[in-house]
Amino acid sequence: MSNPSEHPTHHPHPQPQGAPPLNSSQAQFWDERYASLPWAYGQEPNDFLRQEVDALRTTWGHFKGRRALCLADGEGRNGVYLAQLGFEVTSLDFSAQARKKALQWAQTCGVALQYTLMDLNDYDFNSNDSLALEAVGKSWDLIVAIFFQPSKPTRERLYAGLNQALSAQGHFILETKHERSSPESERYPGLATLVRDIEPLLLVTGQECARELNEGTYHQGMHEVTQLHAKKMA
Numbered sequence: 037m038s039n040p041s042e043h044p045t046h047h048p049h050p051q052p053q054g055a056p057p058l059n060s061s062q063a064q065f066w067d068e069r070y071a072s073l074p075w076a077y078g079q080e081p082n083d084f085l086r087q088e089v090d091a092l093r094t095t096w097g098h099f100k101g102r103r104a105l106c107l108a109d110g111e112g113r114n115g116v117y118l119a120q121l122g123f124e125v126t127s128l129d130f131s132a133q134a135r136k137k138a139l140q141w142a143q144t145c146g147v148a149l150q151y152t153l154m155d156l157n158d159y160d161f162n163s164n165d166s167l168a169l170e171a172v173g174k175s176w177d178l179i180v181a182i183f184f185q186p187s188k189p190t191r192e193r194l195y196a197g198l199n200q201a202l203s204a205q206g207h208f209i210l211e212t213k214h215e216r217s218s219p220e221s222e223r224y225p226g227l228a229t230l231v232r233d234i235e236p237l238l239l240v241t242g243q244e245c246a247r248e249l250n251e252g253t254y255h256q257g258m259h260e261v262t263q264l265h266a267k268k269m270a
């Protein structure tokens with residue numbers, strides 16, 4: 037199956053007066069994608085996330101009361117899954133359509149999901165001066181980035197803040213597409229780049245591999261991916 041583009045071209049244009057400070061052209065791309073399909077990436081959680089969270093059960097015993105932050109959570113398949121396991125979940129994404137669907141999905145599943153519209157190009161884990169976000173300034177037991185493929189500057193800035201944002205035993209779980217030669221390859225990094233970006237987090241497991249994706253309409257078939265699970269050093 038062909039792989040529709042994951043990223044809109046960035047065409048900055050003035051925000052309408054009173055609009056939220058989101059990058060509206062990029063958010064609009066995602067809104068249109070989410071409005072046009074029942075589930076762009078399916079309702080099941082990402083299977084690398086599921087596998088690594090299963091492994092965390094051995095360390096943590098249970099997840100009740102643990103705080104999870106899902107970056108770019110889209111339609112909420114991963115956030116809702118973590119909430120079903122007992123995590124208190126905050127999801128961030130800049131697509132209002134995604135938020136609407138995620139909150140409906142959470143309601144259907146009978147779980148609470150805190151979902152804040154946020155342009156992650158502007159998000160700073162460690163600042164509490166700019167955004168009246170419930171989550172800001174608290175520490176997270178788990179931060180998740182599943183197929184969130186920001187620009188290099190955004191990724192470097194955000195991931196440099198992970199160590200401070202995580203609680204003492206906090207973990208970070210990521211899967212991204214990995215492209216070595218596309219013009220957009222900086223958005224789809226390999227393991228060495230990501231390990232550098234998340235310093236001083238300690239790698240629990242990580243690999244670059246080709247694997248079969250079966251996630252909704254947009255993630256089907258064989259893809260090169262990078263998977264990474266890291267933790268804060270004790």
Ligand SMILES: C[S@@+](CC[C@H](N)C(=O)[O-])C[C@H]1O[C@@H](n2cnc3c(N)ncnc32)[C@H](O)[C@@H]1O
Binds near residue numbers: 077107128154
């Ligand atoms: C490929 S989808 C993955 C969604 C979800 N993590 C999943 O696995 O189902 C990428 C998501 O990133 C979000 N996104 C992209 N750039 C963003 C930004 N700058 N701020 C907030 N969300 C962003 C999009 O709205 C979209 O929901």
